Every structure is written in structure tokens, then in C-alpha cells.
Amino acid sequence: MDFGQLRELYEEHLGDRMRMTRWEALAQSLVDMIHAGDLAPGERLSTHRALADLLGVTVGTVSRAYARCAQLNLTQGIVGRGTFVTRPAREVDVYAQRPLPRTCLDSSARRSREPGEQPFDAKNPLDMGFITPFEHLNPSLEEGLAGLLKRGGLDVLGGYQAPAGRASHREAGALWAARFGLPVSPDNVLVCAGAQHALLTVLASLFNPGDRIAAEQLSYPLLRHLAQMLRLQLCPIRMDKNGIVPSALEAACRTRIIRGLYLMPSCHNPTLSLIPEFRRHEIVDICRRHDVSIIEDDVYALSLEQHLPPLSRLAPERSCFIASTSEALGAGLRVAYLCAPAHALKALEHTISYTISMAPPLMAELASLWIGDGTADNVLVAKRRAAAKANMLARDILDGFSLITRTTGFFCWLKLPGGAEAAREFAERARQQGLVVADSSYFAVGGSSEDAGVRLALGLKDQDILARALRCLAELLQRGQE
Numbered sequence: 001m002d003f004g005q006l007r008e009l010y011e012e013h014l015g016d017r018m019r020m021t022r023w024e025a026l027a028q029s030l031v032d033m034i035h036a037g038d039l040a041p042g043e044r045l046s047t048h049r050a051l052a053d054l055l056g057v058t059v060g061t062v063s064r065a066y067a068r069c070a071q072l073n074l075t076q077g078i079v080g081r082g083t084f085v086t087r088p089a090r091e092v093d094v095y096a097q098r099p100l101p102r103t104c105l106d107s108s109a110r111r112s113r114e115p116g117e118q119p120f121d122a123k124n125p126l127d128m129g130f131i132t133p134f135e136h137l138n139p140s141l142e143e144g145l146a147g148l149l150k151r152g153g154l155d156v157l158g159g160y161q162a163p164a165g166r167a168s169h170r171e172a173g174a175l176w177a178a179r180f181g182l183p184v185s186p187d188n189v190l191v192c193a194g195a196q197h198a199l200l201t202v203l204a205s206l207f208n209p210g211d212r213i214a215a216e217q218l219s220y221p222l223l224r225h226l227a228q229m230l231r232l233q234l235c236p237i238r239m240d241k242n243g244i245v246p247s248a249l250e251a252a253c254r255t256r257i258i259r260g261l262y263l264m265p266s267c268h269n270p271t272l273s274l275i276p277e278f279r280r281h282e283i284v285d286i287c288r289r290h291d292v293s294i295i296e297d298d299v300y301a302l303s304l305e306q307h308l309p310p311l312s313r314l315a316p317e318r319s320c321f322i323a324s325t326s327e328a329l330g331a332g333l334r335v336a337y338l339c340a341p342a343h344a345l346k347a348l349e350h351t352i353s354y355t356i357s358m359a360p361p362l363m364a365e366l367a368s369l370w371i372g373d374g375t376a377d378n379v380l381v382a383k384r385r386a387a388a389k390a391n392m393l394a395r396d397i398l399d400g401f402s403l404i405t406r407t408t409g410f411f412c413w414l415k416l417p418g419g420a421e422a423a424r425e426f427a428e429r430a431r432q433q434g435l436v437v438a439d440s441s442y443f444a445v446g447g448s449s450e451d452a453g454v455r456l457a458l459g460l461k462d463q464d465i466l467a468r469a470l471r472c473l474a475e476l477l478q479r480g481q482e
Helices: 003-015 022-036 048-055 059-071 107-110 142-151 153-157 167-179 193-204 219-230 246-256 277-289 342-355 361-372 375-397 419-432 465-480
Strands: 075-078 082-085 189-192 210-217 233-237 261-262 294-296 319-324 334-338 411-415 452-455
Touching: 003 022, 003 048, 048 059, 082 277, 082 361, 107 233, 142 361, 153 361, 167 189, 167 334, 167 375, 189 193, 189 342, 193 219, 193 294, 193 319, 193 334, 193 342, 210 219, 210 246, 219 233, 233 246, 246 277, 261 277, 277 294, 294 452, 361 375, 375 465, 419 452, 419 465
Parallel strands: 210 233, 210 261, 261 294, 294 319
Antiparallel strands: 075 082, 189 334, 319 334, 411 452
16 A cells, blocks of 8 residues: 555645545545555555554544445455455446346247246346346337438438537427426427436536535445546435435535535435425425535436426426436437526536537437337337336235335335345345346445345346246345245
């Protein structure tokens, strides 16, 4: 461990970002060194006391910094041995690291399978950690492109466009936002290259290094990665079965300067919690009193047949709403609409211009076609119907266990006793059986959450394979109770 480099980084973070506390500056320094490879996987960190003496800080400061690194899955403490840098772990919600087994995709492979033969194993795993929302029901790209060719006029899409998007594409974005319950003018819509790019655009445009962004204790993993890259500080807020707890948010705003709040209020990833309407009003009131900007990224809201009005509808003057099309129309389309207040549009458009110049106009044109001609709505109906069957199957097979589902959700949340460590151990046992699941450590922002478990993606085409996977998990759960 290069103490000189660590001290230099620590002093730089304290000097450049006065809003960082000592433990936050130390944690960020360790994160920087791990990501840069200066602290290698398996390397043992200094003891709390030794590092505290070296930097002239308290042992508590070092302990909090080490705890933050552990929450980010960058280090692991082993009783009696010390704290070690962990090896890179598989990520979730970023990309599918491995394809589904051929037996899940190929009908000929299904026919050739022997009766009772398991379609997955440790060498050929089934990925139930990465959400693929019934992609076999996505609209046909060939038919969509053929429809665009019939309309003609595509050559104009081959040149540079305004970073915010063409007027017709922004109009389609306003129509799509209305599906989420958000009335918005096309003038307040910007076209982005997917929800992830929209989130990056908001964080890079509206916040400065050192700013604190509040989020639920369990949240979308990419938020954590983007915050690290942009040097933003995430502030975990206690949550319960109804999502973020307003009194906990109020307490955080009183004790610290909170600049932003990130939420998935209608279909939280990963716990599926729904923030009730009265609580949404409380959250908005808190954000207004403390001048907190709201980032609403409810990408799975349309998987549900009914959802509540967005927070952005209650506080449009301080809210950015991300309306993604990927879950309905296909991940490869990479089109999302960012709905923002007028005062933020210039900064957001500028960020789009220097990150990607513009969202691909051809893809935006195709999304506009499908939104306008009813294809998007028809696909959502079909996906909800498939999701209803998958959720019913999950509830039937995992009956008796703490399973959280929504009638038409694209994933479910299996709560496990014993905390985050027990969830990680269960995920490892599942992996040994050929099933990849997403345990709660991937979603941890910080703090001690009462929710620990694994997220199970349900969007398989083959219901027989899904049933086999769920039965395998049920057997693991039963063995754990013995």
C-alpha cells in the first residue's frame, strides 16, 4: 500500500472539495486507487490504527472510510485477518455478461433435450440476474425499418441534428412520457441514447464534484458507478416496504447539504416497492424546503397496468424524469426521453452535445413510429400478459417463502433472513447449481437496510425452463431451513 500516494490523494480531495468530510475524502482516495489498479485485488489494507496515525485522523474516520469501500463491494473484512481489496465482481443492470444457454433460446435444442435433463449447470449457467424484459416479444426491427422506408425521407436523418433531438422526436417523447402519467410539452423533452445516458446527462449537468445525492439504501447499481466517476457523494436514505422514508430524508437534509434525490418510485429496482401518493407529496415538500432536485428514473413503471402520478408531475420545476423505451421496444433501440424544467434545458443539451453529439436519429425515428402507430402499446400489453404468467409461476413454486412480486412485473424480489452476507451466500449456492441471481450487495448504496435478498429476472420465453430454475431455488431455500 503506497502511503505517500494515499496521503496525496487524501489531501487533494480535502483541498479541492471542501464539502467532503475527512472520512469521505479518505474513502474516495481508496476508491481512486482501487479503480486505478494501485491497490490490487487481494492486497491487504493497513490496520485502522496505523492508517489513522499516518494521516492524523481518528480511528473512526478510517473505519467509516473502510465501511464505505465495503459497501461499494471494493473491499472485504475478514475477522482476525484484516481488510482486503476484493476481486472484480460480476455486475448487474449494466450488461449481460454471458448469453442465455442455447437451450433457453433454441427450440431445436429444447426438442433434443432428454426428459428430466436440467437445461443449465455451473458450466452453462442461466442468468436470472440481468433483466431481459421478455425480449422475444419486442417489435420486429425488419418490419419497423420497412415501414420507415415506405414513408421515405430517411436521408435527412443521416446528418447532424440538434443535440436535443428533432422536433418530431421530442413530440413522440412527450407522448411517451404521458404513458407514465406525466404531461409535458415537447419543448421540455430531450432525446437521449437510453436511460443510462439520460441519467449521466442529468448528473453531469446539474451537479458539481462533491455534491451529495440522496438515494434509497438499495438502488440502481449504475447510479453508484456514475457517482464515483463524477465524484458525487451518495447519501443512503432509510427505506421500508413503501420505499424511501420521508422523515429519514428530512433528517439528512437538515444535517447535510443534499443537492439531489434519485428515486424509482413506482417499481423500485430491486425491491419492487411502490411509494404511495401521500408519501410522494411529503417527499416533494421536503425537496422544496431544502432546494433538492429530483431525478425520477421509473423505467419499470410501464410494466405495471396501473401506476401513480410521478413526483415530476407534483414538482415539475425541480424534477428531471427519464422515460425509457428499452423495456418496451428493445434494449438495442437505445432511446429515452429526458423531461426537464426550462431552466435546466440548456445545460442538459450541452452535455448531450459533448457526450454523444446527438441520439441516433434513425433509432429515434423508429421509436416515434412505434409510439405513434400503437405498436409500443400493443407490445406492452403482450409483455404484461407474459409477465403475469411468470409472476404467477414464481408465486406458486416459491410459496411459503418471502417473495415480493407485482402482478405484471418483469422481476421479483426474494427476501432472505440473515442480512446481506446470507444473501451473498445464497447467490453463491445458486451459482453452483447453474443459476445466476442478483443479491442485495450489488444494489447497496450504504447504511444498514432491512431488505436483504436476491432479485430474480422473469423475462424468459420458455416457461418450462423458468419453472425448473424456480424449483431449483426452492430446493436451495428448503435445504437452508433444515
